[in-house]
Amino acid sequence: MKKTALYALLLLVITLILPLFLSSYGIFLTTEIYIMAVFAMSLGLIMGYAGLVSLGHAAFFGIGAYTVAILGDYVGNTYVLLICAILLSALIAFISGYFFIRVSQFYFLMITLAFGQLLYALIWQLKPITGGADGRSVSPVLNFGWGNLLDPVHIYYVTAVLFVLVYFILRLFVHSPLGQTIKGVMENESRMKMLGYNADAYKLVAYTFSGAVAGVAGAIYAYYNVFVSPELVAWLFSGQVLVMVIVGGMGTLLGPAVGAGFFVLLQNYMSTYTERWMLIMGIIFIFFVIVGRGGLIHLVMAIWERIKPGHKRSAKKEINQSESGGIT
Amino acid sequence: MSLLTVKGVSKSFGKLEILKQVDLDVQPEERHVIIGPNGAGKTTLFNCITGVLPIDAGQVVMDGHDLTSLPPYQRAKHGLSRTFQKNNLFLELTVEKNVALAVLSRKGYRHNMFRPLESYSDVFEEAHQLLDEWGLLDRKDLLVNQLSYGEQRLLEILLALALKPRLLLLDEPTSGMSPAETQQTIQFIRRLPRSVALLVVEHDMDVVFAIADRITVLHHGQVFASGTPEEVKGNAQVTEIYFGGGALKDA
Numbered sequence: 001m002k003k004t005a006l007y008a009l010l011l012l013v014i015t016l017i018l019p020l021f022l023s024s025y026g027i028f029l030t031t032e033i034y035i036m037a038v039f040a041m042s043l044g045l046i047m048g049y050a051g052l053v054s055l056g057h058a059a060f061f062g063i064g065a066y067t068v069a070i071l072g073d074y075v076g077n078t079y080v081l082l083i084c085a086i087l088l089s090a091l092i093a094f095i096s097g098y099f100f101i102r103v104s105q106f107y108f109l110m111i112t113l114a115f116g117q118l119l120y121a122l123i124w125q126l127k128p129i130t131g132g133a134d135g136r137s138v139s140p141v142l143n144f145g146w147g148n149l150l151d152p153v154h155i156y157y158v159t160a161v162l163f164v165l166v167y168f169i170l171r172l173f174v175h176s177p178l179g180q181t182i183k184g185v186m187e188n189e190s191r192m193k194m195l196g197y198n199a200d201a202y203k204l205v206a207y208t209f210s211g212a213v214a215g216v217a218g219a220i221y222a223y224y225n226v227f228v229s230p231e232l233v234a235w236l237f238s239g240q241v242l243v244m245v246i247v248g249g250m251g252t253l254l255g256p257a258v259g260a261g262f263f264v265l266l267q268n269y270m271s272t273y274t275e276r277w278m279l280i281m282g283i284i285f286i287f288f289v290i291v292g293r294g295g296l297i298h299l300v301m302a303i304w305e306r307i308k309p310g311h312k313r314s315a316k317k318e319i320n321q322s323e324s325g326g327i328t
Numbered sequence: 329m330s331l332l333t334v335k336g337v338s339k340s341f342g343k344l345e346i347l348k349q350v351d352l353d354v355q356p357e358e359r360h361v362i363i364g365p366n367g368a369g370k371t372t373l374f375n376c377i378t379g380v381l382p383i384d385a386g387q388v389v390m391d392g393h394d395l396t397s398l399p400p401y402q403r404a405k406h407g408l409s410r411t412f413q414k415n416n417l418f419l420e421l422t423v424e425k426n427v428a429l430a431v432l433s434r435k436g437y438r439h440n441m442f443r444p445l446e447s448y449s450d451v452f453e454e455a456h457q458l459l460d461e462w463g464l465l466d467r468k469d470l471l472v473n474q475l476s477y478g479e480q481r482l483l484e485i486l487l488a489l490a491l492k493p494r495l496l497l498l499d500e501p502t503s504g505m506s507p508a509e510t511q512q513t514i515q516f517i518r519r520l521p522r523s524v525a526l527l528v529v530e531h532d533m534d535v536v537f538a539i540a541d542r543i544t545v546l547h548h549g550q551v552f553a554s555g556t557p558e559e560v561k562g563n564a565q566v567t568e569i570y571f572g573g574g575a576l577k578d579a
Contacts, residue, residue: 177432177448178441184429187418194378194416196404196433196491 008168015160019153027156033264034159035221037257038166040244042213044256047245049174050206051186052101055109055238056116060089060211062123062233064218069228070129072140081140085219086212093211094204101203116238123230135229138222155224162220163257166213170253173209182206243281247288249295258296329392331356331525332377332408332495337386339369339376346372348549350386354495359526361536364546370529371413373546374499377527378410379403390495404433409493411484413500413529417472423483424468427455430490458490462516478509482516489524496520498528502535514538537561 019027039061046052067085075081100111123130130136142149142158149155173179185192185199193199222228231237240263248259263281270277288295334352338345346369354360362370375381377388379400388395395403418426431454432438432445445451459465462482467475475483481501488496501517502510510532517539520526530536536543537557544554545566553559553566560566 172442172444175444175446176441177435177438177443177445180425180429180445181432181438184418184421187420188416190380191412191416191418191487192429193380193400194404194410195430195487196401198399198401 008164011164011167015164018160019156024152027152029264029268031152031156031159031224033261034156034163035217035224036241036244036260036264037163038159038217038220039214040241040248040256040260041166041170041253042210042217043241044245044248044250044253045170045174045213046206046210048251048253048255049179049183049186050203050210052203052207053105053109053242054112055235055242056112056114057210057214057241058233058235058237059112059116059119060093060214061218061221061237061241062119062228062230063089063092064215065222065228065232066123066130066218067215068140068219068222069136069138072138072222076140076143078140078143082216082219085215089215089218090208090212093215094208097204097207097211101200101207113235113238116233116235119233120230120235123233130230131228133230135227135231138226138228140223142223159220159224162216166216167253167257170213174253178202178205243285247285247295249297251294252297255295255297258300262296330354331358331391332527333387333389334373334377335387335389337373337376337388338384339372339381340384346549347376347383350546350549350551352544352551352554354525354527356494356525357522359528359539359541360544361528361530361540361542362544362546363530363533363536364552368546369549370546371499374410374497374529378408378497404491404493407494408497409488409491409495410497411488411499411501413503415477415480415484417480417483417487419473420471422469422471423459423464423475424452424455426472426483427458427486427490428452430487431455431458433491455490458486462486478505478512481505481509481513485516489520493524495525495527498526498530500529500531502530502532510535 018030022030039057042060043054043057046054064085067088068081071081071084075084096115100108100115103111124133126132142155144158149158174183181192181197182202182205185197185202189199192202218232221232241260244259244263245256246259247262248257249255266281266284267277270280274280330353332352332354334350337347337350337352339347350369350373352360352362352373362373364370372381376383379388379395379398379402383396386396390403390406390408393406395406395408398406418429421429428445428451431451435448435451437448456465456468459468464479464482464486467479472480472483481504485496485498485501488498498517502513505513514535517526517528517535526539528539530539540557542555543557543560545552545560553563555563
């Protein structure tokens with residue numbers, strides 16, 4: 001518990017002082033990383049803790065973003081818009097999940113992909129409301145009650161707070177009885193049913209929760225980008241966040257966030273040198289799938305274990321730690 | 329009144345009739361063993377009782393409650409618990425966590441989402457108590473796949489027992505065990521509190537006669553005979569058709 005508080009403090013201090021050292025482009029980029037990290041953590045939650053691999057998760061990100069964009073024409077209050085974005089993405093995750101979670105593995109992947117594309121087509125078609133293929137601008141401005149937040153540094157802090165908040169909420173969630181039960185369902189569904197757990201209901205809770213988190217990431221993204229387009233729900237984006245989760249490290253909470261940071265940085269810096277940056281991302285992805293199953297976060301942890309001053313942990317302790325979710 | 333009543337249960341896979349009009353009951357505190365050759369439908373019957381497989385016809389009633397159309401997790405809430413023929417455990421979790429997940433199933437706070445499971449000491453106390461009672465407490469921090477096969481088999485029973493069931497279904501509890509482990513398991517089963525009724529599928533005749541109050545012989549998906557161990561032993565037809573003659577006399 002003491003260690004958690006220490007980490008929390010460290011994380012908070014880093015995020016607070018980071019803008020002092022960053023260029024304005026750096027701040028812009030870090031803001032995007034925080035948003036993508038929240039999105040990746042939402043997918044990481046269902047992939048690593050509920051065993052649900054979705055190829056349509058951008059749908060919920062897009063619902064969040066479009067809710068702010070469309071409803072923002074009529075309502076200005078940030079709280080109302082954010083709550084609407086969360087509720088709507090959660091509701092649609094709940095309804096779609098109700099049907100989707102009944103199918104397993106490969107079929108789940110395909111049906112979520114189809115769902116995402118369905119939404120993509122819908123946004124494309126509803127041009128008067130959504131702006132169609134051209135996308136549309138976002139008119140509301142972030143305002144939590146102490147003035148309009150227009151400065152990139154302000155938006156940086158909003159996303160930083162969101163990231164830290166979501167991380168700790170997810171952390172609480174995965175360690176709670178409910179979260180542990182969901183993980184149990186992932187580990188062994190047939191046994192959990194025999195132990196009196198309604199496996200489908202638990203998966204649906206995880207899926208809905210994950211959809212809501214993706215929705216809030218999308219909502220903040222709409223404010224940050226001041227523009228939304230159908231690409232936000234397209235399968236390419238869903239695929240990208242899947243890559244973030246896998247490269248970052250599935251089965252942990254921070255892994256997907258690390259993957260998101262890695263992805264955004266690579267995308268921005270490599271694309272200044274070559275248009276074929278996806279090729280490099282592809283090679284890295286293949287490397288992590290074949291060789292480094294645990295992803296970047298485990299690589300980072302392994303290096304940290306070596307350079308860390310002081311005590312060394314025994315192998316046995318490490319097994320227990322990773323089991324109880326020590327690296328999250 | 330009987331604890332479990334299975335009335336006219338039939339189950340087919342395509343044209344293959346696995347169970348034909350099976351009638352079976354388990355009395356409170358009874359230890360009822362089902363025997364029968366491979367393919368007699370024993371495991372299918374278990375799956376039909378626990379709701380893993382839907383039945384084509386018939387009824388499963390537990391203590392006056394009709395369970396026939398209930399999903400497995402709701403049957404568990406009526407006091408029905410089972411083990412699996414092949415170990416069906418949480419291999420990636422510690423022994424302690426395995427039992428804790430089973431204990432948690434009975435707790436009212438199992439849906440709490442903002443407090444760590446570790447902070448609910450009563451779950452772990454109960455899990456430790458159970459592990460201690462059955463001699464696995466010193467293994468609590470190991471992962472399940474670090475246990476010996478016999479220990480895993482025992483944990484399989486412990487998980488089912490942690491639900492505090494009124495009826496425990498054991499699917500071949502000694503399958504794949506060494507003779508020594510089998511002897512140990514017989515002792516374990518005999519030690520189970522009488523308040524838990526048992527319905528057991530078992531091949532090993534030593535085990536069957538060591539634990540059974542009543543034996544039902546299943547043959548080609550039908551109840552062929554049912555009675556006390558002595559009656560079944562003395563049934564010439566059972567000996568003739570099922571045991572191939574003579575086998576029972578040695579047992």
